[in-house]
Amino acid sequence: MAIQWFPGHMNKARNEIKEIMPQMDVIIEVLDARIPYSSENPMVATLREGKPVIKILNKADLADPKMTQTWKDYFEQENGVKAIAFGNDKAAEVHRINELCKKLVPHKVGADKQIKAMIMGIPNVGKSTLINVLAGRIVAKTGNEPAVTKAQQRIKLDDGIMLYDTPGMLWPKVENENSGYRLGATGAIRDTAIEYEEVASYTAEYLLHAYPELLKARYKLDELPESDWEFVEMAGKKRGCIRGGNQIDTYKMSEILINELRDGIIGRITMETPTMREEEEIMVAGL
Ligand code: GDP
Structure with a gap:
């Protein structure tokens, strides 16, 4: 993003x-x-x-x-x-x-x-x-x-x-695409500029790996799937996000996931580690 x-x-x-x-x-x-x-x-x-x-x-x-x-x-x-x-x-x-x-x-x-x-x-x-x-x-x-x-x-x-x-408006890490997702997920970037489903799948991928227990507890899932998109669908089904009769409304579930993350409802979550910072700095420098 x-x-x-x-x-x-x-x-x-x-x-x-x-x-x-x-x-x-x-x-x-x-x-x-x-x-x-x-x-x-x-x-x-x-x-x-x-x-x-x-x-x-x-x-x-x-x-x-x-x-x-x-x-x-x-x-x-x-x-x-x-x-x-x-x-x-x-x-x-x-x-x-x-x-x-x-x-x-x-x-x-x-x-x-x-x-x-x-x-x-x-x-x-x-x-x-x-x-x-x-x-x-x-x-x-x-x-x-x-x-x-x-x-x-x-x-x-x-x-x-x-x-x-400081006068003027300071910009965040604009050159790093991953930062874009995390700024969107936490609400630092305005909603009109974010793509909910993209940000939700990035967020789900991170949370599945870093905070699986919080996800299980919040979305009442005994087991978690491997992929981020399967998680969005699974949680969407559980939450009754259905459209057109029986299709899972993944957009709605994406909004729920992001809003609950921003409000701290899923739990206390940090989206970055110092290791990620060092790895991404190297990646961005090499672009
Ligand atoms: P600024 O744009 O950096 O000047 O941010 P604001 O001071 O306007 O705050 C942005 C939003 O974050 C507002 O809704 C604040 O109420 C909220 N906020 C500020 N500090 C905290 C904090 O320590 N914890 C939480 N949960 N919210 C905060």
Whole structure:
């Protein structure tokens, strides 16, 4: 599944970030804990200029806790990178971001000093929600279609930290087809751009291998089939997705599977592992 992103918007965002990056002390990169690889923006690594990065594994309430820990350990192998997981109950925990900023940029701590932190994230990872919790008030619009021409925002936090919200819209891993499926499955890509049956079969294939017990339990199946499409048909039959008299409505079942995955109803699921990331990076580089 190819993802469309507009080159004009990508260039604009890149230029704006390039311009303010030199002033920044630390980068706060918001990721979706279910897809920590595909929800990265490739620019963060290239424009980082060796600055410390705090990776937020957001929506961790929907992700597999064991995998979230695996990703955290994996990310922290890199120098200057720290990772924290957040779920729906962020309010009590966000002070950890301030603490980490101060730890990572100790020379900017103290009276008359200010840490400049840039917050970055592709649409729908929960960046606006996090900004509002950090600010303790509504400063960013949440849950809406992302605005493309958004002005640079500065938000003063306690503890001498100035948060810079990145202008423009960051794109996800557009060059990797597998990422396209996983971004579609988790809802990072809008519904009009996804092909439900294709995304459902990709999702079923992954879940059959990574979370078979959750599939069995949710769709009340004693045994699982080998192939993704057989699973969609089997679950569709079980769910009564029938059309034209006795045909299984695979489109309807595909929608059910994706919506239940997005809502966390199947269980806490992570769609990517660090191994997949490394293998796919090699594959994409070779294209
Ligand atoms: P943005 O496009 O990155 O600014 O994303 P938003 O802040 O608008 O959030 C996108 C959607 O994700 C909204 O429906 C939020 O309520 C939801 N959301 C944000 N953070 C979390 C989280 O930690 N857990 C869950 N389950 N949903 C979240």
